[in-house]
Amino acid sequence: MRPRVVVLLEGGVVGGIVSEVPMEVLVLDPDVEGCDRVKRIQDWDFEQGRPSEGIVKVFDAPAMEAIVDPEAVKHYFSYF
Numbered sequence: 001m002r003p004r005v006v007v008l009l010e011g012g013v014v015g016g017i018v019s020e021v022p023m024e025v026l027v028l029d030p031d032v033e034g035c036d037r038v039k040r041i042q043d044w045d046f047e048q049g050r051p052s053e054g055i056v057k058v059f060d061a062p063a064m065e066a067i068v069d070p071e072a073v074k075h076y077f078s079y080f
């Protein structure tokens with residue numbers, strides 16, 4: 001099974017996602033002010049490890065494929 005990643009955005013813009021292996025990426029952006037494509041989804045409680053009672057609004061964008069470039073990943077991680 002191919003890895004899947006959810007990116008929880010809090011301000012800012014994702015310019016791209018680079019990975020060592022092919023993966024599907026879903027970016028959840030709650031900054032929906034002025035957007036006409038908004039989806040309401042059930043939030044997740046990370047402390048309880050299950051869906052929460054809350055509903056959040058996120059920009060309705062499809063999942064995307066990460067850019068596969070193991071050398072670029074190695075390069076950036078070498079700085080941290």
